[in-house]
Structures are given as structure tokens and as C-alpha cells.
Amino acid sequence: MAELNIKRPKGTQDITPKEVNKWQTIEGVCKSAAEDYGFSEIRTPTFEDTKLFVRSVGDATDVVQKEMYTVTSKGDSEFTLKPEGTAGVIRAVIENGMLNEAFPQKLFYITQCFRHEKPQAGRLREFHQFGCEMIGTKSPVADADLIMLAADVLERIGITGTKLNINSIGCPSCRAEYTKALRKYFSKYTDTLCETCISRLEKNPMRILDCKSPVCSGIAKDAPVILDYLCDECKEHFDKLKSILDAMGIEYSVNPRIVRGLDYYTKTVFEFICDNIGAQATVCGGGRYDGLVQDLGGADTPALGFAMGIERLLIAAKQCNAEFIEHLNCDIYLASIGEDALLKTAQLARDLRGAGFVAEYDIVGRSLNAQMKYANKINAKFSAVIGYDDIKKGVVRVKNMETGEIDNLSLDDSFLDRFSDVLTSYVFGDEFLLDKD
């Protein structure tokens, strides 16, 4: 027989039970923070019409040009596994008539995304994003509120030491002016710029500002700055945002070199950087996309949003020694001696489980000693041993596994209530029982 050796695809990961509580913690924090800010969850398909991403993310971007997982389904249209979350949400908002509901629409999602990249620390081919979108407000107060939410999420997770960078990349009209100025500036250096930057000169000269090649960044240092080219409206928007952030006490630095790599961004862009998680340091990125809704066929509607990479949040949280919720431990392990007792423990386990307790019994066929060792290993709070005599006497000895104390409980209908009391006093202390008696 041929030996199968199937491994998970490159750039994917298994989240084992040992890790899953960390994911649950982070997802829980994201969800509850978003809900505290008035956001509702939206779920959209894992794959979409390829044209959606080409149109929104931009056909000149790396994401569209070389990172999409595209499939054709039975000769139908071309579909693409979503490389980011915003496009699908906006498509759904338009398609479901949500633009006719009260503005602003405030939506969040937690979803996997797919990009065909070479994996490294903080970058996978299947990864997960928590994202928030606000649709239907052009006020800079919304920008500030969204940034406040992002900052809150990081803080609630326990990620400290992040830096917020903000910038404005203007609207299509002022950006055109700026792009012209950039081309003029960089075209003086065509013989020294790196190869990719030469091609950027044509397509999107703003990306040269972001090049990490020492030569290019040296040249970029003295390049024109977008902020000097903003039109009055964009400038006022950005100034207003800064003053609101100041008033809120949110620290930031203006970094005219940050440029989001997706084409739909306008005006405000921002990112939260975490230095100690490797080269992929952007833990949150977002901004305005005032033209996207209209581009995708909706009414002219301003909007903005951000996304966080959950894998990166996890790395950052671990670096910061953030606390994670623990898994549910076993409340009681029911050990048995003999067949009759085993059946009794099975019955009892069912009753306990029905009452909301985590109960386990021997489904392996172990010796009593081995059962107790197992109870210890799974960190059971209590154990009980049931044998012939106990069934006859109608008494069961319940042992506190931490202190070793043993309580005698009668093995009848009152057992559930009595055990509930025992467990309550174990978890909260005796005083919580006073009301009951």
C-alpha cells in the first residue's frame, strides 16, 4: 500500500486546541469592542466575482496582479477567494439595499482572506482579518472615531507599544496634481532608482515613497510631500482629524510616506505599527475610500474602514504577555469500578452535562488508578469514585482535586443540587451559598 504523506498547503496553518483559546480571546475582544461602538457583524461569501476585486483593489496592484487565488467554476464566471474584506462588504451593502437604511452603516467582520504570497513571519496565504467599515459619513469625526475603535481593540487585547501613523493621500483631484509633481521629481533620477521603482514611476509614483531600497528612500527623502498638494477640502479634513485626535488624547505621528497599497483609498490613511513582531509590523491598516461605493455601482457615498491581521495581533499579544481566556476545565470526573458502576457514571454524567456541568467518565476502560491519573491530567476540579458498595449505600464520595477534601453526597435526585453547591463554593467561596440555605 502506498504511503500517503499529505501535508497542509504552504502558507496555511492548523489551529490546535492548545492555540484555539487565544483565537477565541482575540475574536471575542474584537467582536465586543466593535459592538460597543455600534457596529454589527456582516458575513459575505468566501469567494466573489473576480471583477469585484479588480475593480476595487485595483488592477495595477500586486494583490490583483499576482496574489489572487482565481478559479473558474464549471466554465462559468471567474471567481476569486477574497484577498481582503472591504470589497465584499461594500458589494453586499449595495446589493442588499443597505444604502437606503440609516446612515452611517457600521459593519464589522472576522473572516479568512487568501493571497498567494511567499509565507514568512506574520504573513500567510490563508490569513484572518478583523475589519470594520463605516459607510455614509464624510465627517473627519468618523475617521477619528474609527481610529479610536482600532486603538481600543489593541488596548483591550493587551497589545502595548504600538505606534499610530496617519497621512492623507488626498482626493482624486489633488492627488493628480501631486502625482504629476512626483513624476517630475523622480524622473530626474531614472538612472539611479531601482528597477521596480522605474516601473512605479509610470503606474503609481506614490509607491516609490514606500520603497525600502536605501537608494530610492534616499531620493524619496527630498521628494514633494502630498500634504503640500492637498486641495482645500482635503486639507481641512486632515487638519480637523488631527485636532480631534489631539482632543481625544490619541497619540499619532503624521507620516507622509505611508501609502496604502490598495487603490480605493482616499484622504485619510492610517496604520498601527508594532515593532517587535518581525518584518510584517503593520498590525492594523485602514483609511477612507470615498469613491468605492460609487465605483461598485452604488450611489455616491463616502466610507472608511480598517482591517487588522489576526495572526499579527496574536504574535503581538504574545510579545506583550497578554492574558488569554482558559479553556473550560472538567468540573467532575466520574471514576468507576466495575460494569454496573460504569453505567451509573454514564447516567450521572448525562445528568450533570444536562445541568451545564462539564462531566467526564471512563470511556477507555482504565483501571481506577489510571482513571484518577487521567482526572488529574485533564485538570478536573472534582472527582468521584463509584463502585458496587456506593450504589448499594446510595452515597458517593466527591473529592476536591486541589485540596484532597472529600464530601459525601447522596446518590439520589438531590445529587445535582448538592454538587452544584459544592462547585459554587469551590469557584466563588462559601459566602455565595448563604442565600440558598
Place this chain on the structure above:
RNA sequence: GUGGGUAUAGCGUAGUUGGUUAACGCGUCAGUUUGUGGCACUGAAGACCGUGGGUUCGAAUCCCACUACCCACCCCA
């Protein structure tokens, strides 16, 4: 797509002048202990030393190729 690093049991590691049966810790299972776990002791299972070639009487060890993973560039969350 371009670099650099790594590859020995489930996990973490030791093992170079090439030399029997590849070692240790953790973990798993069992026993010491057929009415009570943690500690301790004893034992067991588990590795064709990433794959394929080559050199050699002999390769985990030396050489070549390949693959996988990691890190970085790029890009982005």
C-alpha cells in the same frame, strides 16, 4: 519571483578525525497501587536521522541534487 538559514521519535534537543543495537528531557501508555490523582521508581511504545543519488569495507556524520519549513526582500493585515 530573489536571497539567507534549518532539517535526528508527538514536542524540544545531543550526537564531526566516518565505526556495532542512534542518546537525553518532556509528553504518551502501563506497572509498583482491584477504593482514589499529583511525587517517586520500573518498564513499554514511538525515528528506515527530510528525499534521492554518490564516496567508502562502513554514512545521521563527507559530497551533489531535490524537497519542505523558517527568516528576509517585495507586498500587505
